[in-house]
Each structure stands twice: as structure tokens, then as C-alpha cells.
Amino acid sequence: MRLVTLIRRFAFMAVAFAVCTTVDAQNIIYAGPDGTPTEGERCSTPEISPAQQAAVDAYLENFLAENPDAVNRQDTYLIPIAYHIITNTTGAGDVSDSDIEEQTAVLNGAFASMNIQFETASIDRTANNSWYTAGPGSGAESAMKNALAIDPASTLNFYTNNPGGGLLGWATFPDGCESCTYHGVVCLFSSLPNGTAAPYNEGDTGTHEVGHFVGLFHTFQGGCGPPGDSVPDTEPEANPRFGCPVGAVSCATPDPIENFMDYTDDDCMIEFTPGQGDRAHVQMAAFRPTMWVKVPVELVSFNATLNEDLVSFEWVTSSETNNSGFEIQMLADGQAEYSVLDFVAGHGTTTEVQHYTYTAGGLPSGTHMFRLKQVDYDGVFEYSNELEVTVGVPGTHVLESVYPNPFNPEATFRFGVNAQQNVRAELVDALGRVVSTLFEGSVSADAMQTVRIDGSGLPSGVYMIRLVGETFADAQSITLLK
Numbered sequence: 001m002r003l004v005t006l007i008r009r010f011a012f013m014a015v016a017f018a019v020c021t022t023v024d025a026q027n028i029i030y031a032g033p034d035g036t037p038t039e040g041e042r043c044s045t046p047e048i049s050p051a052q053q054a055a056v057d058a059y060l061e062n063f064l065a066e067n068p069d070a071v072n073r074q075d076t077y078l079i080p081i082a083y084h085i086i087t088n089t090t091g092a093g094d095v096s097d098s099d100i101e102e103q104t105a106v107l108n109g110a111f112a113s114m115n116i117q118f119e120t121a122s123i124d125r126t127a128n129n130s131w132y133t134a135g136p137g138s139g140a141e142s143a144m145k146n147a148l149a150i151d152p153a154s155t156l157n158f159y160t161n162n163p164g165g166g167l168l169g170w171a172t173f174p175d176g177c178e179s180c181t182y183h184g185v186v187c188l189f190s191s192l193p194n195g196t197a198a199p200y201n202e203g204d205t206g207t208h209e210v211g212h213f214v215g216l217f218h219t220f221q222g223g224c225g226p227p228g229d230s231v232p233d234t235e236p237e238a239n240p241r242f243g244c245p246v247g248a249v250s251c252a253t254p255d256p257i258e259n260f261m262d263y264t265d266d267d268c269m270i271e272f273t274p275g276q277g278d279r280a281h282v283q284m285a286a287f288r289p290t291m292w293v294k295v296p297v298e299l300v301s302f303n304a305t306l307n308e309d310l311v312s313f314e315w316v317t318s319s320e321t322n323n324s325g326f327e328i329q330m331l332a333d334g335q336a337e338y339s340v341l342d343f344v345a346g347h348g349t350t351t352e353v354q355h356y357t358y359t360a361g362g363l364p365s366g367t368h369m370f371r372l373k374q375v376d377y378d379g380v381f382e383y384s385n386e387l388e389v390t391v392g393v394p395g396t397h398v399l400e401s402v403y404p405n406p407f408n409p410e411a412t413f414r415f416g417v418n419a420q421q422n423v424r425a426e427l428v429d430a431l432g433r434v435v436s437t438l439f440e441g442s443v444s445a446d447a448m449q450t451v452r453i454d455g456s457g458l459p460s461g462v463y464m465i466r467l468v469g470e471t472f473a474d475a476q477s478i479t480l481l482k
């Protein structure tokens with residue numbers, strides 16, 4: 001529900017403030033934590049000066065020239081979030097785990113077009129009256145972040161508290177100090193999804209502040225003139241907009257009312273532009289490289305089921321990046337190397353769960369190994385776990401040819417059965433006498449047996465191998481030639 005009528009605006013102009021390029025004093029009014037209308041700032045992320053902006057832009061331009069792959073929109077990057085929920089000592093300010101998960105989901109929806117995704121890595125809760133009301137730049141903020149920050153180089157630290165003054169949140173821009181504990185975002189606890197800070201209670205304060213965290217300026221940065229917000233495809237905007245005045249014009253073209261980096265209501269903010277995505281990629285690659293990790297192809301399962309000589313494979317991925325597909329590889333019984341059975345195309349880049357199936361038919365009997373070779377578009381590959389599958393023996397049993405034949409003094413042969421039973425293999429001479437027992441024991445149906453014949457103490461001649469199970473008997477002749 002939008003409570004537009006609660007919004008009151010103070011239209012100070014940016015030029016009225018010597019140190020700011022944009023309007024800082026435009027206040028919003030929303031339902032405060034105690035339910036009464038509260039007046040404050042939409043965002044208190046520090047403004048940067050035109051000189052600082054120019055220096056950052058020059059650095060990024062240089063970085064991109066040296067790292068042309070830095071804007072890589074084929075890959076998706078995954079940023080872990082450590083949530084730190086600050087309450088006061090009476091418990092005010094708590095946020096449920098499910099609302100935190102909704103906040104992560106809101107971020108994933110908003111940043112999907114940028115190929116940036118998030119996961120809730122940890123949640124901790126701290127009762128501290130000083131930190132509960134910590135505002136931007138305060139000693140309490142530093143103390144809170146120094147105490148609670150988790151691995152700032154690889155993790156987005158997301159704090160919630162009640163900073164007072166009606167402030168909804170603030171963030172830190174990428175600056176190259178990867179492990180500095182001051183990095184992160186702070187949001188009014190009741191701005192998270194299902195909070196009470198209507199019309200700012202759908203989680204887009206988080207989206208907006210994380211937008212700063214990945215390097216985006218306000219859409220009204222710099223007003224109407226270049227370089228604006230240093231993004232070529234966001235329309236210039238003289239001042240922040242509030243409510244949802246779609247179509248309003250403050251420069252030459254309609255203002256980017258629905259952009260997450262404006263100041264409009266949560267249900268009005270619906271988009272980042274492609275240019276903002278590109279800028280976030282460059283900023284993160286340049287200034288937060290440790291955190292800038294691609295979503296890998298996460299193979300969560302790989303299984304096989306056997307139906308006579310058909311082997312059906314199923315595998316599931318939880319996410320994929322740049323995934324060309326999967327080679328199904330087989331190490332056939334008795335072979336030394338894997339060979340490729342077939343190729344199944346992947347889904348490129350996705351954070352959705354994907355299911356795959358493949359059926360191989362006409363496989364020879366024997367115990368084979370199978371694996372997947374996952375191949376990226378750029379040729380990088382990775383192997384799955386290996387599966388062992390024994391393709392059944394047709395009929396009751398199989399007795400393979402002895403090799404070599406004739407032999408001197410050794411030869412081998414293999415046999416298998418289709419049901420577990422006791423089997424005996426004997427070497428019988430031309431007169432029908434058993435000259436040696438080659439094998440005796442219980443044989444299961446899932447493996448071929450290899451049997452060695454040693455003829456070193458026997459004279460040349462024709463012999464029989466006699467194979468006797470509980471459900472069959474078989475034989476083949478073999479010649480010892482010394």
C-alpha cells in the first residue's frame with residue numbers, strides 16, 4: 001500500500017549547499033518504528049565531489065582499457081551477505097529470519113538484470129543501545145562495524161538498526177580498501193520487507209544502498225549536466241524525486257523515476273539500466289575483486305539407474321555460469337581411458353535449479369565408470385564425481401573368450417552371472433580329468449570376474465575350461481602350446 005499522502009517535501013535546491021552537489025535536505029515522511037509519521041532522509045550515503053567523481057571515472061576508464069573483460073555480462077557473480085541485526089536492550093529493532101531471506105530475494109530480483117546475485121551467508125543479532133541508534137559517521141557506527149564486520153573483502157556486511165532522524169539507510173562506495181571494516185550498508189530495520197516504514201518497506205532501501213555498495217551514484221548525481229551519474233543510459237535528473245511522479249521532467253527528458261538509485265517509493269522503483277550494470281561490474285572488478293566471484297556450475301547431484309542395458313542418468317545444478325554443457329563420458333570395463341558418449345547442452349548462466357537427463361543404450365555387459373565433464377563457453381572444464389554401473393549379463397551368464405589362445409604358459413578369461421550364485425571354473429584335460437580348479441566362490445551379479453590360467457606345470461595339448469554355476473554350465477576349449 002502506498003501512503004503517498006504522508007510524503008511531504010522540502011524543495012531546497014542543490015546549489016544552496018556549498019559542499020553538496022545534490023539535495024541533502026529533502027526529507028521524507030513515513031511510518032516510523034513507533035507507528036507515527038517520521039521525517040528524515042531517504043539515504044545518507046556520502047556525496048562525492050565532482051573532483052572525486054572525475055578521479056574515479058578516470059581510474060575506471062583506465063582499468064577497463066587494461067581489463068577489457070571486466071564487464072562480463074555472460075557471467076553471474078554471487079555476493080554473500082552477513083546480516084547484523086542490532087536491537088536495543090528491550091528487543092526493539094529485531095527482524096525475523098524470514099524477512100531477512102525476503103530482503104535477499106528482493107536484492108536478487110533487483111540485481112538479476114545486472115547478473116549479480118546474493119545469498120544469506122550468516123545472520124547475527126546484537127542488543128546494544130548505542131549501536132541501535134548509530135548514525136552515519138558516528139563513533140557508535142565505527143564501534144559496531146569494527147566489532148561485527150565479517151570478512152569485508154569477500155562479504156557484504158548488511159546492518160539494520162534505527163539510526164534516528166528518520167534516516168532510511170546509507171552505504172559505502174567501493175574504494176579499493178577491501179578489508180576495511182567500514183564497508184557495508186546500514187538500513188533502518190523497518191525498511192526490510194514486511195517492515196512498518198511504508199512506503200519504504202519493501203526492501204528497496206536495501207536495493208538502493210547495495211546499489212551504492214557496488215558503485216552506483218544517485219541518478220540525480222551532478223544534476224542535469226555531464227557527467228551526471230557517470231552512467232550513459234540513465235536520464236539526467238536535476239533533483240531527487242519522491243513518491244512516483246512518472247513522466248516528470250527536470251532536465252530535457254523524463255526523469256528516471258523508476259530507477260532504484262532515485263528517491264522514489266519502494267513500489268515505484270523497478271529498474272537498473274544496462275549502463276548501471278556495466279558500471280557495477282567495472283567498479284566491483286576494480287575495487288572489490290576479492291568479493292567479485294562468479295557463480296560456479298553447482299552440480300548438486302549426479303545419479304544413474306539401470307534398466308537391463310539402458311543406463312539413465314539424472315543430474316541437477318543449483319546454479320550455472322557460462323555453462324556450454326556436459327559431456328557424458330564412459331570408462332568401459334577393461335578400457336584404460338574415458339571416451340565421450342554424448343553431449344548435453346547447458347543453460348548458460350542461471351541461478352535457477354536445472355534438471356538434466358540422458359539415457360545410454362546398447363552398452364556392453366560389464367562394470368563401467370561414468371562421469372560428466374562440464375564445459376564452459378571459454379573451454380574451462382570440470383569433472384563430476386564418477387558413477388560405477390554394471391550392465392547386466394544377458395541370459396543366465398556370460399563366458400568371454402580366453403586370451404591368448406593358444407597360450408603359453410598363461411591366459412585369462414572373464415565371466416559374469418545375472419544372479420548371485422556359487423560358481424566353479426575348472427581346467428579339464430582331454431581325458432576329462434580336472435587338472436586344476438581355476439575359480440570357486442560366490443559371484444554377485446554386479447561385476448565381471450577375471451580368471452587366470454597357469455599352464456606352466458602342464459604338457460602341451462587341448463584342454464577345456466568348464467564353468468559351472470547353480471543356474472548354468474558352459475565350457476570352451478583352449479590349447480596350450482609349448
Ligand SMILES: [Zn+2]
Pocket residue numbers: 042043044045208209212218
Ligand atoms: Zn542513496
